Amino acid sequence: MPTSTLSSTDPDWPIRQAAFQQLAELTRLHGALLPWDVLTQGFTFRGELLYFATKAEGIFRPRQMRGGALSIKTTVPRRGRIPRYEDLASDDGAFFYRFKGGDPGNHSNQLLARAKDLQAPLIYFYGVEPGMYRPIWPAYISRFDARTLTCEVMADESMSLEPPGTALHDATADRIRRGYITVQAKKRIHQEAFRLHVLHAYEHRCAICRLPRPELLQAAHILPDRDERGVPAVPNGLALCHLHHGAFDADLLGISPNGRIELSRELRDTRDGPTLEHALKAFDGQPIQKPVRPDQWPREAFLEERYARFLRRAA
Ligand SMILES: [Zn+2]
Known part of the structure; x- marks a missing residue:
């Protein structure tokens, strides 16, 4: 039985679709791990060039969009420091994404809150080494925790993408499926990062x-x-x-x-x-x-x- 419906409608659905399509094309051409240089090519929507993400912002929404974030990003620091993959270490069927700064109400963090309320599918660019990202999409903000200043992010399969307002969602079934998919995504990222680091070392x-x-x-x-x-x-x-x-x-x-x-x-x-x-x-x-x-x-x-x-x- 459906237990919840979308509370309101994502105004950015067509832009998200265009972004996902281009991302699928880029991963087809370059593989699952994308260099930053490739990501900066962006995507086109109605003849206009939009960016997936910017270097400076971890939480990003192009100015053409009105709802929640289009993407979130974690980066791996340049040389000399060992990257931490705290998320990959947990058995949870979720990633935990840290807010920008300490104010849950600031503009960036509100883009997360908005994405959660709209249940808008977004892209998680997971940094596996400096300048290298593993895009995970569609991803959803499943929890927004102002107390710990983190939100919970879950991956889903692209088959689950439906235009807003057309589907009744069973929240429990969504959560179980997404938890499973997220654990699989973590394992894959772990393997990819392992290969990358070992090959570099040798x-x-x-x-x-x-x-x-x-x-x-x-x-x-x-x-x-x-x-x-x-x-x-x-x-x-x-x-x-x-x-x-x-x-x-x-x-x-x-x-x-x-x-x-x-x-x-x-x-x-x-x-x-x-x-x-x-x-x-x-x-x-x-x-x-x-x-x-x-x-x-x-x-x-x-x-x-x-x-x-x-x-x-x-x-
Ligand atoms: Zn050999």
Whole structure:
């Protein structure tokens, strides 16, 4: 049974639609993570260029709009600081977005309140590293908390988008669906951020063979699921090419706690063509190439636990 209806109508529906369409096109062209330079291209609505967001404002509504915010944005600080992903660490089916300043009544924060009242779909630009954003849309402000100066943001699926005034919404069903979708979105952002950080740390090269093609590189977990949530931790990762990632995961190749590559006896005893000889056996006993920064090196305790598994399975 529908338990609530839209209290009033979003006056900006056509503009939001245009923004979402362009965003879909941009992610199709560039992938799920968008550089700021791409976002600044904006979108067109009735022949006019509008922006998705501005550098200065976390909460943004183009002047052509009259209702709630079009987008909200979190940024990752420039070098030297470790980005925090507090939201990703929580099991909640929601993101928590901090108000601008300490006054819930200021102009920016009121754009959040308005978006909540209208249940207007907006875009959450989630910063995964400096100048890189993961757009989440449609997103909804589900709670506006003047006491903690935060609002709760939930992601939904684009299939749920309906023109205002046409649909009765079941608030409970909406909340359950959005909670689920939000948790999935958090997991994806976590994986994307993990890959990005690990590949950067290893300068976009395989830690074993130094292959320098990002298209062929993956971020391998040393201990699976150890950091499924929370900070995407580079010390639990290794940049590996597809071949070496596969061999590592199948325990055909191990890495000792001090960072030496070791092949399973099975592989060592096999005689075969050039791939086995040059791409695998040649690295037996060699050290892995670690990141430049010691705080990004694989953690010894993680390697040790993983190596014990390798020894058990490769025996
Ligand atoms: Zn490799």
